[in-house]
Amino acid sequence: xxxxxxxxxxxxxxxxxxxxxxxxxxxxxxxxxxxxxxxxxxxxxxxxxxxxxxxxxxxxxxxxxxxxxxxxxxxxxxxxxxxxxxxxxxxxxxxxxxxxxxxxxxxxxxxxxxxxxxxxxxxxxxxxxxxxxxxxxxxxxxxxxxxxxxxxxxxxxxxxxxxxxxxxxxxxxxxxxxxx
Numbered sequence: 001x002x003x004x005x006x007x008x009x010x011x012x013x014x015x016x017x018x019x020x021x022x023x024x025x026x027x028x029x030x031x032x033x034x035x036x037x038x039x040x041x042x043x044x045x046x047x048x049x050x051x052x053x054x055x056x057x058x059x060x061x062x063x064x065x066x067x068x069x070x071x072x073x074x075x076x077x078x079x080x081x082x083x084x085x086x087x088x089x090x091x092x093x094x095x096x097x098x099x100x101x102x103x104x105x106x107x108x109x110x111x112x113x114x115x116x117x118x119x120x121x122x123x124x125x126x127x128x129x130x131x132x133x134x135x136x137x138x139x140x141x142x143x144x145x146x147x148x149x150x151x152x153x154x155x156x157x158x159x160x161x162x163x164x165x166x167x168x169x170x171x172x173x174x175x176x177x178x179x180x
Contacts, residue, residue, distance in 0.1 A: 079124050138169065155175045
């Protein structure tokens with residue numbers, strides 16, 4: 001009798017364990033390299049995401065700062081135009097004769113005070129000039145040089161008022177300076 005279990009249609013593996021080791025090692029090396037490559041790709045993507053998030057946060061902060069500045073200084077152009085009105089009110093009062101026109105003078109002065117109060121509420125203030133102070137190009141605009149006994153380059157007189165809006169120069173004070 002023959003053993004029928006051997007011929008049952010199954011084939012016996014004739015390869016030795018020594019033959020299996022080189023074939024199994026190659027897929028493990030490829031798998032390890034693939035894992036390292038994926039780890040590097042993940043690290044690169046994390047870095048890109050973090051940089052993108054930081055850029056977005058910086059952009060958000062810059063836009064908030066720009067919005068705050070735009071809101072704070074939105075009236076700059078209008079305020080600059082209104083400075084002429086304030087100066088004309090001052091000139092109107094100065095041009096009235098000393099006697100008479102008391103009611104007109106009082107009305108113009110009241111209007112000027114109200115305008116200056118509105119300026120104050122909007123953060124607009126006049127630059128105070130002191131004769132003899134040194135010329136500051138950030139606040140003054142020298143219009144002419146005059147002979148004076150003051151130090152050269154110092155402010156002699158104010159020709160037109162200077163104004164600021166909060167911490168920014170709205171218009172420099174126009175001044176005459178002592179000649180060297």
